[in-house]
Each structure stands twice: as structure tokens, then as C-alpha cells.
Amino acid sequence: MSVDVEFRGIVKEFGPVQVLHDLSFALPAGHAYGLLGENGAGKSTLMKILSGYEQPTAGELRINGTPMRFADSRAAEAQGIVLIHQEFSLAEHLTIAQNLFLGHEKKRGWLLDDAAMQAESARALEMVGLKANVNTRVNQLIVAEKQLVEIARALLRKARLLVMDEPTATLTASETERLFALMDQLRAEGVTVIYISHKLEEVQRMTDQVVVLRDGTLVAQAATDSLTRQQMANLMVGREMSNLFPPKTPAPADAAPALKVSGLTVPGWARDVSFEVRAGEILGFAGLVGAGRTELFEGLLGVRPRSGGSVELHGRPVDIRNPRQAVAQGLTYLSEDRKGKGLHVDFGLRENLTLMALQRYARPWLHADEEAQALRTAVQDFGIRVGSLDQRAASLSGGNQQKLALAKVLHPQPRVVVLDEPTRGVDVGAKRDIYFLIERLAREGLAVIVVSSELMELIGLCHRVAVMRGGRIGAVLDADHLSEEELIAHATGTH
Numbered sequence: 001m002s003v004d005v006e007f008r009g010i011v012k013e014f015g016p017v018q019v020l021h022d023l024s025f026a027l028p029a030g031h032a033y034g035l036l037g038e039n040g041a042g043k044s045t046l047m048k049i050l051s052g053y054e055q056p057t058a059g060e061l062r063i064n065g066t067p068m069r070f071a072d073s074r075a076a077e078a079q080g081i082v083l084i085h086q087e088f089s090l091a092e093h094l095t096i097a098q099n100l101f102l103g104h105e106k107k108r109g110w111l112l113d114d115a116a117m118q119a120e121s122a123r124a125l126e127m128v129g130l131k132a133n134v135n136t137r138v139n140q141l142i143v144a145e146k147q148l149v150e151i152a153r154a155l156l157r158k159a160r161l162l163v164m165d166e167p168t169a170t171l172t173a174s175e176t177e178r179l180f181a182l183m184d185q186l187r188a189e190g191v192t193v194i195y196i197s198h199k200l201e202e203v204q205r206m207t208d209q210v211v212v213l214r215d216g217t218l219v220a221q222a223a224t225d226s227l228t229r230q231q232m233a234n235l236m237v238g239r240e241m242s243n244l245f246p247p248k249t250p251a252p253a254d255a256a257p258a259l260k261v262s263g264l265t266v267p268g269w270a271r272d273v274s275f276e277v278r279a280g281e282i283l284g285f286a287g288l289v290g291a292g293r294t295e296l297f298e299g300l301l302g303v304r305p306r307s308g309g310s311v312e313l314h315g316r317p318v319d320i321r322n323p324r325q326a327v328a329q330g331l332t333y334l335s336e337d338r339k340g341k342g343l344h345v346d347f348g349l350r351e352n353l354t355l356m357a358l359q360r361y362a363r364p365w366l367h368a369d370e371e372a373q374a375l376r377t378a379v380q381d382f383g384i385r386v387g388s389l390d391q392r393a394a395s396l397s398g399g400n401q402q403k404l405a406l407a408k409v410l411h412p413q414p415r416v417v418v419l420d421e422p423t424r425g426v427d428v429g430a431k432r433d434i435y436f437l438i439e440r441l442a443r444e445g446l447a448v449i450v451v452s453s454e455l456m457e458l459i460g461l462c463h464r465v466a467v468m469r470g471g472r473i474g475a476v477l478d479a480d481h482l483s484e485e486e487l488i489a490h491a492t493g494t495h
């Protein structure tokens with residue numbers, strides 16, 4: 001059965017804050033729709049109403065012409081409407097198969113039919129291209145593999161309308177191509193796809209229509225091929241979006257290495273890795289998922305065990321065994337997992353900001369007024385949009401959470417900073433803000449390392465890019481040799 005959707009005058013309020021304002025538009029069945037908007041525009045809230053996770057304050061949702069009000073997500077799934085969340089909703093300590101059938105277990109009489117669930121799970125993993133044993137626990141998977149598990153789970157629900165929220169944020173180029181082939185197949189079978197992404201080239205390629213929200217209102221609904229990417233970006237932010245990347249300030253040619261790593265090995269992930277980055281330089285790290293980039297820096301920071309190799313900071317040998325020691329030496333790290341390792345989302349903004357520099361505010365008692373002033377300064381310096389300085393981090397949009405996470409790791413005033421996927425899942429406006437911030441850090445004399453899966457991000461920002469493959473650095477390319485083709489060739493070993 002196909003699923004036609006119509007929103008009529010949808011309003012959503014959270015306490016005194018209205019996030020959706022009288023939204024009305026229709027999505028006929030069997031097409032792919034790109035849902036665009038900056039973080040905080042209301043995209044995820046609207047999709048949660050469609051998929052039963054939230055109730056509208058006012059207005060009406062119609063499915064195939066019939067007014068619907070889903071009590072929960074299971075009621076929506078019964079109508080064939082499935083949402084793949086941007087933030088994972090997996091049970092970390094259960095296996096892949098257990099996660100895929102959680103709440104929908106197959107039974108044989110009174111007993112669970114484990115054999116049937118494992119067989120169907122294996123077929124679903126094959127469809128999404130995940131080569132993993134279905135009995136592997138989810139907490140043993142890397143971020144990209146968890147994303148594929150989420151997609152496989154949605155396929156098993158026999159969706160007729162599938163909402164995908166930033167599904168390629170952690171996927172490699174080959175995994176993304178596989179997902180796109182799957183989307184084409186679903187669309188051919190009459191499935192409606194709503195695709196939320198800040199990667200406008202993907203929206204342009206994979207959707208028939210785009211719907212653009214801004215500040216909880218509808219600003220455009222148009223055929224995808226009638227808009228350029230520049231026009232889409234302009235509609236999202238309500239202003240002309242050009243010069244996404246700042247001009248590159250040349251790195252000081254005569255600066256000594258701020259960080260020098262020699263022969264570092266992280267067992268199972270990185271082998272005999274050597275590199276250096278100078279003050280005022282932005283050094284990028286490219287590579288496919290599984291190349292060992294994140295694990296290399298987790299080993300450098302003492303999050304993972306490492307064997308062999310040496311580390312120098314500003315010409316002085318250091319032995320870093322944990323992140324606290326790294327911070328004390330002037331080296332900080334922004335995790336790619338914003339909500340899992342970057343922020344304590346249930347804490348307030350002030351507590352998150354000052355967590356890595358508490359000794360500055362506890363002498364010996366905590367000076368909350370000084371923390372509050374530090375937060376006010378950070379909100380202004382980093383452009384963090386907040387409703388109140390007293391709100392929890394969880395209530396910020398994704399882009400503003402990322403700016404808070406950046407402010408947090410920079411608050412101890414490091415001299416070397418490692419940013420792992422610094423713009424993952426943030427909108428084009430927030431991306432531009434973060435890019436200009438990174439350039440400012442380098443201009444102010446910090447040594448900056450950017451680990452990213454977005455090749456244009458590395459090309460637009462970095463003075464040099466190291467390409468990892470199979471746990472080793474295969475090449476280090478200067479700015480004048482940076483291109484997508486060159487980076488892909490080194491990452492895949494086809495250069």
C-alpha cells in the first residue's frame with residue numbers, strides 16, 4: 001500500500017517555545033523528497049510527528065486522506081512509516097540481530113525463533129552492505145557500521161514511507177553508493193523516501209522534490225532539478241550563501257613542529273605512523289572508514305592502548321597516557337561522537353563548557369559566577385544560538401551542540417587541537433561558521449588537525465592532507481595537489 005502524506009496547519013510547541021508554525025504541504029506517494037533546513041529549522045520535529053514520536057500541538061496529519069494521530073512509533077510503523085534517526089537508537093550491549101528485531105521478535109510457539117531472526121538479519125545486512133556477524137554486539141561496531149544497522153532495521157519493518165535523517169554522515173563513498181542503489185530500488189517498488197541531509201549534492205542527485213523549512217515555517221517546495229545547490233543553500237539560511245570556505249592564510253614556512261609523532265602504533269588500527277604539524281597550520285587526515293584515523297588519535301590521546309613510537313610537543317618529548325595529561329600538555333581532541341563522547345547532553349551549557357578546565361574555577365570552591373561569564377563569552381565568540389544560558393545541552397540544535405563542543409575543547413587554551421569530523425550532521429550555515437573558526441584558530445597560532453570524511457572540507461580548509469589506508473599514511477599532499485580524485489586514489493590504493 002502506498003502512503004500519501006499531508007500536513008495541515010501543523011503547530012508544535014515545547015512549553016513557551018513554538019518550533020513549528022502552521023505548516024501545510026503534501027507529499028504524494030512514490031517519490032523521494034529532500035527535506036532541507038538549518039539545524040533548528042524544525043525538520044526533525046516534523047518527522048517525529050509523522051512517525052509517532054511527537055504529537056502536534058495543533059493541526060492535522062493526513063495519511064492517504066484520513067486524519068491520523070499516532071500514539072507512538074509502533075502505531076506509525078503499523079501504517080508503514082519508519083524513521084531512521086540521525087542519533088542512533090541502538091541497544092549497545094545487544095547483538096546486531098537482537099537490535100534488528102527488538103520489540104518485533106519472531107517466535108516459534110512460546111520460544112524465540114533465533115534461527116529465523118538471524119537468517120533474516122543476515123539478509124538485511126547483505127542488502128545494506130555490512131559485512132558483520134549478526135551475533136556481534138553493537139558496542140563493538142564503529143560509527144559507520146552502526147548507521148548501516150539502523151538502515152537494515154528500517155528495511156526489516158517493511159516500510160512504505162521511509163524517513164532518513166542524515167544517513168550518509170558516517171558512510172564511505174562506496175557505502176553511500178550502495179545506499180543510493182537501495183533507495184532507487186525502494187522508490188521503484190513505490191516506497192516514499194523523505195531524505196534529510198545537509199549534503200546538497202546528494203539531495204540534488206537522489207530526490208524528485210525539495211521542501212525547505214526555515215525557523216519552523218515552509219519557505220519553498222519545488223522540483224529538485226529547478227534549483228541549484230546555491231539556491232537551496234540560500235533558501236535554507238535566508239541570505240546569500242557564498243564563499244563557504246575562508247581564504248587560506250599561508251602556514252608559517254619557518255615554524256617549528258608544534259606536534260611531532262614518530263612511529264606510533266595503535267594495535268589493530270595503526271602501524272608505524274609518523275607526521276608533524278606546525279603552529280599556524282591546518283593538517284587534514286583523509287581515508288576510508290576503517291583506515292584507522294580516529295583510532296590513531298585516540299591512541300595518541302591515551303584513549304586506546306598504543307605500542308611503540310614517540311610524541312613531541314613543541315620540541316619536548318611527552319608521554320601521554322590519558323586525555324587529562326594531554327590537556328595539561330596543551331593538546332585537546334574533539335570526538336566525532338558528539339553526543340556519546342563530546343558532550344554531556346543532560347548537563348547544562350555552563351557545566352559542559354568548563355568541564356575540561358575546572359581547576360580554573362574551583363579555588364577550592366566552584367565560582368559559578370565566573371563560569372557563567374565564561375559561558376556568555378563563549379556564546380558570543382562561537383556564535384552559539386541559545387534560548388537561555390540555563391538550558392541543557394540536549395535542547396540545542398545539532399549545529400549549536402557542535403559549536404558548544406568546540407568551545408569546550410578550546411576552553412583549556414590548547415596549542416594543538418585535533419578536530420574529528422567537526423561538521424558532521426550540521427547545516428550549511430553552521431558549517432561555514434565552523435570553517436571560519438578553524439581558520440581563525442590557525443591564524444592565531446594554533447596547530448590544527450582536521451579528520452574528515454568530506455573531501456571538499458579537507459580541500460577547502462587544509463594546507464596539507466595526510467591520506468591513511470590500512471592503518472598507515474600512504475601520502476601527504478600539499479594544498480596545490482589537493483583534489484577529490486587525488487585523495488580518493490590514495491585512499492583506495494589506486495593511485
